[in-house]
Amino acid sequence: MYLVNYIKEVLSALRSLLIGMRRTLFYFTHHKEIITEQYPDNRATLKLADRFKGEVVMPHNENNEHRCTGCTACELACPNGTIKVITKFDITPEGKKKKAIDKLVYHLELCTMCNLCVYACPSDAIKMAQTFEHSVFDRNQLTKVLNFPDSKIMDGVE
Amino acid sequence: MVEEIGTTQDGDLIINVGPQHPATHGVLHLVITLHGETIKKVEPHLGYIHRSIEKMCESLTYRQFIYVTSRMDYLSSHINNHGCALLVERAMQIEVPARAQVIRVLMDELTRIASHELWWGAMAMDLGAFTPFFHAFREREMINEIMEDTCGARLTMNYMVPGGVQEDIHPDFVRKVKEFIALFKRKVDEYDEMVTDNIIFRKRMENVGVISAADAISYGLSGPSLRGSGVSCDVRKYYPYDVYNQVQFEEIIETGGDSLARYMVRIREMKQSISIIEQLLDGIPDGDFCAKTKAVIKLPKGEFYQRVETARGELGIYVVSEGATTPYRIKFRSPGFSNLSALDHMARGSKIGDLVAMMGTLDLVIPDIDR
Ligand code: SF4
Ligand code: SF4
Numbered sequence: 001m002y003l004v005n006y007i008k009e010v011l012s013a014l015r016s017l018l019i020g021m022r023r024t025l026f027y028f029t030h031h032k033e034i035i036t037e038q039y040p041d042n043r044a045t046l047k048l049a050d051r052f053k054g055e056v057v058m059p060h061n062e063n064n065e066h067r068c069t070g071c072t073a074c075e076l077a078c079p080n081g082t083i084k085v086i087t088k089f090d091i092t093p094e095g096k097k098k099k100a101i102d103k104l105v106y107h108l109e110l111c112t113m114c115n116l117c118v119y120a121c122p123s124d125a126i127k128m129a130q131t132f133e134h135s136v137f138d139r140n141q142l143t144k145v146l147n148f149p150d151s152k153i154m155d156g157v158e
Numbered sequence: 159m160v161e162e163i164g165t166t167q168d169g170d171l172i173i174n175v176g177p178q179h180p181a182t183h184g185v186l187h188l189v190i191t192l193h194g195e196t197i198k199k200v201e202p203h204l205g206y207i208h209r210s211i212e213k214m215c216e217s218l219t220y221r222q223f224i225y226v227t228s229r230m231d232y233l234s235s236h237i238n239n240h241g242c243a244l245l246v247e248r249a250m251q252i253e254v255p256a257r258a259q260v261i262r263v264l265m266d267e268l269t270r271i272a273s274h275e276l277w278w279g280a281m282a283m284d285l286g287a288f289t290p291f292f293h294a295f296r297e298r299e300m301i302n303e304i305m306e307d308t309c310g311a312r313l314t315m316n317y318m319v320p321g322g323v324q325e326d327i328h329p330d331f332v333r334k335v336k337e338f339i340a341l342f343k344r345k346v347d348e349y350d351e352m353v354t355d356n357i358i359f360r361k362r363m364e365n366v367g368v369i370s371a372a373d374a375i376s377y378g379l380s381g382p383s384l385r386g387s388g389v390s391c392d393v394r395k396y397y398p399y400d401v402y403n404q405v406q407f408e409e410i411i412e413t414g415g416d417s418l419a420r421y422m423v424r425i426r427e428m429k430q431s432i433s434i435i436e437q438l439l440d441g442i443p444d445g446d447f448c449a450k451t452k453a454v455i456k457l458p459k460g461e462f463y464q465r466v467e468t469a470r471g472e473l474g475i476y477v478v479s480e481g482a483t484t485p486y487r488i489k490f491r492s493p494g495f496s497n498l499s500a501l502d503h504m505a506r507g508s509k510i511g512d513l514v515a516m517m518g519t520l521d522l523v524i525p526d527i528d529r
Contacts (some may be wrong), residue, residue, distance in 0.1 A: 013357045020352050024289055035296060051310035051325065073453075079222035114225040114316045119324055128310060152291070 014092055036106040050132045057129040058146040065154040066147055068125035070101035077120035082110040090133075101147060106141040108134060123157050167390050169410060170238065177206050186498075186524050194220035194508050201504045208528040215488040220246050220320065220455040223485065227475075228314040230492060232274040233527035234468035236265045238319040244319040244399055245464035249457045249479070256443040258322030264438055265305075265317065267431040268335070271342070272301040273469035274424045281421070281518035282353050285362055290353050297345055300338045302482040304331065309434075320455060322448030335439055338434055345372060346429060346470050354425065360482040370415055378496035381407075381471025383520055386420035388413035393467035405437045420519040427445035456483055470494055494526035 033155050039046065048054070061093060070087040088102040104126075118126055126146065171192045177185035185206035191199040211230060214222040224242045228235035240262055247254055279294025302312045307328040309317040317324055326381040330425050354360055369379070384391050392409040395404045410426045412419035458477035465474045471493030478487040497520045 016357045020356050023293075023352050030503070035299065035432040049310065051308065051328070052306055053310040059487055072355060077221065079218050079225060107332065112225060112314070113311065115324060116222065116309065116316070157384075 009106065025044050027152045035069075048132065050130070051128070052130045052132070053128045054090050055113075055129045055133045055134065056111065056117060056126050057144065058104065060148050060151055061154065064148055066122045066125055067157045068101050068104060068147060069123055071122060071156060073120045073122055073124060073135050074117035077116045079114065079116065080110050080112065082107050082112075083117055100153060104146040106139050106144050107126055108144060109112055109139055125157075127153060162422045170198065171343045173426055184524065190513070192510060195511075197253065197505045197508055197510055197513065198310070200505045200513070202498055202501065204402060204528055207525050209402065209525075211529045212488050212490060216485055219459060219483045220485070223488070224318065224320075225314070225316040227490070229525060230490065230529055231468055231470060231473070231494065231523050232313050232524055233276060234269055234470065234473075235313060235315045236262075236269040236317065237466055237468040239316060240266055240399075241466035241468075241473055243318045243320050244398075244466065245264060245462050245475050245477060246455060246457065248464060249319070249477075250451075250455060251461075252321050252451060254322055254400070255446040255449055257331050257400075257445045258437070258447050258449070260438050260442050261320055261323050261327055261447060263401050263405070264335070264435055264442075265309075265315075265323075267434045268301050268304065270431045270469045272298045273430050274428050275301075277518075277521045278353070279471075280351065281521075283358070284483045284514045284518045287353060287356075287359070290349070293348070293352070297338075297342060300341070302332075304334050304338065307331065307490055319448065321404060321451040324448070326447045327442075332439055332442070334449070335435060337435060339439075342428075342432060346425070349425065354421075360418065362512070362515050363519070364416060365420060366508065367519065368414075368416045369500055369504050374415070374500065375501060377500035379471070379500055380493050380496060381469070382410075382423040383420055383471060383497050383500075385411050386408070386423045386519070387415040391472070393465050393472050397465060398468065401438065405434050407434050417515045417519040424521070454483055456481060459486070465491075468493060470523065470526065471497060471521065490525045490529060492529060494523050498522055498527055509526065 037046070058068060059064050070085055071087045072087075075083045075085045084103075084105040085101060086103040086105065087099055089097045090100040092098050113128070115128060118128055134142070170494075173190050173192060175188040177189060179186050187203040187206060189201040189203060190197060191201075209229070211226050213309045214226055218226065224239050227242055229240040230238055243262075246252070263296055275294045275298045279291040279298075282290035282294075305315065306312055308325070308331055309315045311317075316527070369377075369387055371387045371389050376388060377448065380391055388411055389413055390409055394407075395409050400475030407430045409431060410423050412422050458479065459479055459481040462477045462479065462490050463474060465472050467473075471494055472491070474489075476489040480486040501516060501520060508516075
């Protein structure tokens, strides 16, 4: 009796193993089910999700104009001091002083991609870009100025 | 620690497992006292990934501190964020729009499935099966893509804010989730076929790491680990938040108390999560995805506590506010820490080879333990 049970157990063990192996064999013979992406070979066709948070950028239009008013809401929203807004005073044609942005300094190496700055910006001046290949040889290169040289604020943005 | 070593008898062997040992998850250091192959004691040494999150939170505002909690239990980041958002909303009496509530619960349940899936793969790999890991990651990838579409991140989401969510769901969200559910329903059976019914696996799980209901409660276990010992403890049932009181779902309870029971709870919980998602997916209400809130949030003076059910158990967030823009003190009651404390009790007297099964079914996430 013991022997019969023993053999039964061995056979049932073999059966359960074979059932498990059937799955492996199925995927071995069905290449369509394989979903691995061959990065970096597929760099040309690789598309990340539209909202992927890769880096904070400031979009400029064709006249080199941005929407940033220098209100520093993003600087206050950022949990780890990634953004520094350096403001200056422009003289408007009417001769009035107007606060404007001199530099928006962004430290990519500190950024946690939490999106809080973009969420806080009242004039939609910054957004998240989908870049992700950020490695450089010197970390100073990771400190960026988001507004382009000689850029101006768009008309109508307060 | 020093005197403890002094109490070992002749012939005892003390071995260190981790942090660089491949058998451990994350960076957990275990000092194991062995007598032959039998475990006499397991001492977890913590702190390798301590980032002082609670202290950090004291200098962050009520909008900012949420993002740090994604880095505690990174597999349940949505649920951690959800708990923080709920706390602030309750304290400030912010009414959350119906749409935001449904979106949040959907995200929570997707997170739970993703987390359980990763656990399932990692656990099977710990027990020596390599293929399940890739199967689990393949399905989890679909959830990650859904998350990436809507929240822009795959792990550290920071999607929930006091008052709702940061952005509306992606137009493709409902379609993709439906695709995922259709596929996942088939795959769960595949999981059972591949691992649950496997005889080697069963033999390594049955009657391993048994913990009685009373012991489990006294060690402060929560979540699937406690429900595996037959205790009903689902925060979603007892303290429902958002729309959890409007959906039908079953609280999964297994009475075995062993590793297999804890395993079965998680497998069955995935199916329940699918059912919750199905109930909500077709009727996402229209409207705002975020309530209007003040730019600067100042919690009223007092103490606040909010609990949520993460994939690992009950996460409690305790805030002492002095009425300022930053909390005076924050304490996180993380499920992983309490669950780990029961490991020594479970492991005593069993063989060293079974330790991995116990650790696996406790579903330890080390950053959650250390914070
Ligand atoms: S994404 Fe977060 S960490 Fe990065 S700059 Fe914006 S607020 Fe700061
Ligand atoms: S980027 Fe937006 S939030 Fe930051 S200073 Fe400019 S306008 Fe203000």
